[in-house]
Amino acid sequence: MSETTAITVEKEIAKCSKCGKCRSVCPVFIETRSEGMVARGRISLAEALLSGEMRDTAKMRRYLWGCLKCLRCVDACPSGVRFDKIISEARRRVGSRVGMPWFARTAMRLMLPRRWLFDIAVKSAALWEKILPLHREGRIRHLPMLFGDHRSMPELAKKSVLKSFADYYGDENAKRKVALFVGCLGNYAYPEVVTAEIAVLNATGAGVYVPKGQVCCGAAASSLGDEKLLARLERLNEEAFAGLGIEAIIVGCASGGATLKGEYPAITGRENPLGAPVEDFSEYVAKHSEKIKGRFGGQVSWHDPCHLKFVQKVTAPPRELLGKVADYREIEGADYCCGMGGVFSAFFPDISAQIGTRKTDAIRAGGAEVMATGCSGCILQLRDRLAAAGADVKVMHVAEVLAEALEEDSGKDKPGGEESIA
Ligand code: SF4
Ligand code: SF4
Incomplete structure (x- = not known):
């Protein structure tokens, strides 16, 4: 941990008055009623971990990773504690000591920067989907080996967006051009969402690039404290979006947008490391919505x-x-x-x-x-x-x-x- 980071995080930890207001808004605490599963308790654990009083035991990791990083507690905190900074640093500490599950670390480090390998893994998962029985009506199939007994996954696309879509959609001479960050689920599971995003952006008058070199945003790497992998993915995305002459990078996935907007500037120390400001899909479309019309039935x-x-x-x-x-x-x-x-x-x-x-x-x-x-x-x-x-x-x-x-x-x-x- 750099000295600056240590000072910032220590300052944030010291701001916590232990009032417990975060308990009323934390979705994990509401279900578990466990003090280790809410900002107040996690702040005490992070303090002990960062000061060296406690070691990163399995129990500690459960408390640190059992946070959604939804930041509802930051919004509600009367003392303005930046819990996001505290939890990120604590996870980075634990993650850098090879504390994260080996299978997650290995799979992510191998696949996320290599699109071809990710494609093969998703194809294999799609095959599994076909031979497993349908768990519920509709398109959702059950993948118990990945998500336990309660989880399910959407049907995976035959071809990913990045393999089957064109590089550019819209008028070549469009006054406004943007690039779309499609995200992993958009790429492999929800091509219809990407299709709709392009149609709407085109309708606003914007030309839309779909850069083929883009990779995962790194939200999962960040969640598990793997800062090295996050930095690698940022660099690959920086290359993919370079030199397009665009006014914005549009993200239709809130988690991807949060990573590109918040984590990339934090790890690079630059305001717009991808070469253009990052905007959420609805944020951008609302600013150029004159031509958005028609009626949705319902x-x-x-x-x-x-x-x-x-x-x-x-x-x-x-x-x-x-x-x-x-x-x-x-x-x-x-x-x-x-x-x-x-x-x-x-x-x-x-x-x-x-x-x-x-x-x-x-x-x-x-x-x-x-x-x-x-x-x-x-x-x-x-x-x-x-x-x-x-x-x-x-x-x-x-x-x-x-x-x-x-x-x-x-x-x-x-x-x-x-x-x-x-
Ligand atoms: S609401 Fe803020 S100050 Fe109060 S216990 Fe939670 S983090 Fe600490
Ligand atoms: S970020 Fe969300 S899940 Fe994590 S402690 Fe805060 S409210 Fe709870």
Whole structure:
């Protein structure tokens, strides 16, 4: 740990008054009632770990990794404690001592920087999906070896977005050009979301690059304290987005956006390490929404991804956009966490499922017909939990709602065309 980091983190730790306000908002504490599973308790553990009073035992790792990094506690903290800085440093400390599970470290270090190897792994998983029995109705199949007894995965695409989409969509002479960061789930599981994002961005008048060299954002590496891997992925993405002459990099996944916006500048010490500002999909589209029209047939509600509301502070743009094209209804608990949290859901499937069920109970109580959101992980979790509850609620990315409204208005073809993997 550098001296500067140590001072900053120590300062943040000292700011905690131990008031316990974070207990009322932490989704993990609400399910577990365990002091080690909330910001206040984790701050005490991090203090002991960083000062050398305690060693990084298995129990310590459970408490540190049992955090969703949703930052609801930071939002609610009356003392302004930057818990995100504290937990990141504690995890980095533990991660750098080879404290993280070996299989996760090895798999991530091998696959995430090498797109070809990641492609092979996903293809193998897709084959497994075919031979495993359907767990539930619809497109969700059960992968017990990866996600325990409660978890499931979406059907994987035959060809990834980065293999089958064109390099550029839109008018060659477009005044505004952007590049799309597709994210791992977008690339392998939700090509239809990427298709919709491109259609909507094109409709705003923007030309859209889909750089083929892009790799995973590194959110999982960051969550597990693997700073080296995060830095490697940042460098690869920097190369992929270089020299495009774009005004922004658009991310349709809140977790990916939070990593690109927050973690990349932090590890590089540069404001825009990818060469252009990073913007959430809805943030950018809302600024250029004059040509977004048409009507989505049905009532829509919004789920705030924690990484969008509490990390990126984006709440109004998706609501404005949905209100423009659909019968929008706000539900109580719109900003309650879905429980996904990336690697959290793999390591703590039971707690993740409990949090997700609390969320889907709120969705059902609110009478939502379609839940729109802006994060691939939230889509996966909400579909899984709603299917588990037998609820007839459709989950869509905000881009899909807008694209459907636009299609209704113009009857245009989707991007991807014949080559589309959708
Ligand atoms: S709300 Fe803030 S000050 Fe209070 S215990 Fe939690 S982290 Fe500490
Ligand atoms: S970041 Fe979220 S899960 Fe972690 S301690 Fe804070 S509220 Fe709880």
